[in-house]
Amino acid sequence: MLKIGIFCASAGGNSLKIADKLADAFDVDEIISMEEDFDEVAQLLEYDILFIGSSTWGQGDVHHSWVDPLFEISLDDVDFSEKTVAFFGAGDSQKHGEHFCSALGKLYKVFTDAGAKPAGFMPKEEYSYDFSLAEIDDKFCGLAIDEHNESQKTDVRIERWIEQLKQELQS
Numbered sequence: 001m002l003k004i005g006i007f008c009a010s011a012g013g014n015s016l017k018i019a020d021k022l023a024d025a026f027d028v029d030e031i032i033s034m035e036e037d038f039d040e041v042a043q044l045l046e047y048d049i050l051f052i053g054s055s056t057w058g059q060g061d062v063h064h065s066w067v068d069p070l071f072e073i074s075l076d077d078v079d080f081s082e083k084t085v086a087f088f089g090a091g092d093s094q095k096h097g098e099h100f101c102s103a104l105g106k107l108y109k110v111f112t113d114a115g116a117k118p119a120g121f122m123p124k125e126e127y128s129y130d131f132s133l134a135e136i137d138d139k140f141c142g143l144a145i146d147e148h149n150e151s152q153k154t155d156v157r158i159e160r161w162i163e164q165l166k167q168e169l170q171s
């Protein structure tokens with residue numbers, strides 16, 4: 001049985017909404033809060049499938065609790081080649097449309113450079129923004145939600161993503 005780990009950094013609880021629904025859908029007992037529960041990169045390596053979440057801060061930055069782990073993964077050449085990873089997070093496409101949910105792109109780069117197989121790409125067309133590092137090959141490299149401007153779309157977006165992940169992870 002493949003082990004699924006959910007690691008989430010969320011300052012105000014928006015990205016956590018996705019993590020909660022993932023935990024329900026995939027029967028995962030615990031969401032690992034990057035601020036409260038995360039001590040070392042070895043924790044990530046305990047799982048076969050990783051759901052990695054962060055809201056976006058500053059100018060397209062990951063939540064501060066991801067900064068050191070990402071640095072360590074890159075610096076120490078940690079091997080994620082046996083892992084499948086899906087990325088998610090909240091942002092603000094209007095006030096911060098110059099870097100909408102760019103944290104997903106930064107997470108994507110570090111984990112895939114470390115060998116991880118990405119899952120859960122989403123169409124970018126339904127969002128309205130100027131730029132995002134989360135755009136990879138003309139898609140979003142994970143699930144972005146915008147609770148400030150499009151909260152009415154959040155539940156459907158999450159449900160659709162979960163259905164897609166279930167199919168992708170089966171194959």
Ligand SMILES: Cc1cc2nc3c(=O)[nH]c(=O)nc-3n(C[C@H](O)[C@H](O)[C@H](O)COP(=O)(O)O)c2cc1C
Nearest residue numbers: 010011012013014015055056060091092096100101
């Ligand atoms: C100082 C500041 C900087 C932000 N920078 C960005 C950004 O670059 N891109 C983006 O999409 N959202 C940005 N946001 C919006 C947050 O990502 C958004 O409020 C999100 O819903 C927070 O999610 P959380 O509750 O999971 O932390 C910023 C918000 C603040 C207050």
